[in-house]
Amino acid sequence: MTALALRAPERADTIVRVRDVEIGGPRIVVIAGPCAVESEEQAFASARAARDGGARILRGGAFKPRTSPYSFQGLKGDGLPILARAGAATRLPVVTEVMDARQLALVAEHADMLQVGSRNMQNFSLLEEIGRCRTPVLFKRGMSATLDEYLLAAEYILKGGNSQVVLCERGIRTFEQSTRNTMDLNAVPMLKRRTHLPVLVDPSHGTGLSWMVPRLACAAIAAGADGLLVEVHCDPPHAWCDGEQSLSPDQFRQMMREVAAVAVAVGRGEP
Numbered sequence: 001m002t003a004l005a006l007r008a009p010e011r012a013d014t015i016v017r018v019r020d021v022e023i024g025g026p027r028i029v030v031i032a033g034p035c036a037v038e039s040e041e042q043a044f045a046s047a048r049a050a051r052d053g054g055a056r057i058l059r060g061g062a063f064k065p066r067t068s069p070y071s072f073q074g075l076k077g078d079g080l081p082i083l084a085r086a087g088a089a090t091r092l093p094v095v096t097e098v099m100d101a102r103q104l105a106l107v108a109e110h111a112d113m114l115q116v117g118s119r120n121m122q123n124f125s126l127l128e129e130i131g132r133c134r135t136p137v138l139f140k141r142g143m144s145a146t147l148d149e150y151l152l153a154a155e156y157i158l159k160g161g162n163s164q165v166v167l168c169e170r171g172i173r174t175f176e177q178s179t180r181n182t183m184d185l186n187a188v189p190m191l192k193r194r195t196h197l198p199v200l201v202d203p204s205h206g207t208g209l210s211w212m213v214p215r216l217a218c219a220a221i222a223a224g225a226d227g228l229l230v231e232v233h234c235d236p237p238h239a240w241c242d243g244e245q246s247l248s249p250d251q252f253r254q255m256m257r258e259v260a261a262v263a264v265a266v267g268r269g270e271p
């Protein structure tokens, strides 16, 4: 089975450092921002909403893995500097997805953390390339991946020498159709037991419904997650991507108050 990803008596919990933000320590970390970078205005307004609500890392997709090739594919290379500027303006480190090894150098130039999306969890050539770089990685669980498969995939990155891997449960495919995915919160205590890597939860993709996100965010922290990945958009009804699961600035602020209460209750302190 896996080796480097697994807990061992001599191995301390991994703390992943994204600039000055520590993921996997006592304090939970919330990553927030829009699904996709759409424009300078949208990215800056969404970044301010993320920062003002209490997020400590900004997210935003430039290269978007879309189910349909006719859907908006992201601003691609043009989106990266916009996200970087929005991060600089709000003093937040930024995370964005890399879909292909050929984009890695370009994405790493603009990002403080690389996201590997669900659809690429077993893109082993990409994982091997990411293993060779030293940028921290937000590594999402495949939508139909078992936890064994997930940890073995993380092993590809660790084996290459990149130890800065953060896991992220983002919902799995089940027979249930009323939500986009089924949040597998079982995964949180199970992963925390089996691996020393930090574990985040993404209730936005896990539910697909903005009104459910705050409840599942609280549940994730109660289950022992080290933080959250949440989609926040300055104007969700007009979002080009995933608007129905994105929180407005007000909804995000309210969610953070609720999450803070749960974090304190479970001994993690204010996020």
Ligand code: PEP
Binding pocket: 035, 061, 065, 116, 117, 118, 119, 140, 170, 205
């Ligand atoms: C995302 O975070 O925008 C995303 C595409 O997520 P996932 O890979 O989990 O579907």
Ligand code: MN
Binding pocket: 035, 036, 205, 231, 241, 242
């Ligand atoms: Mn999305």
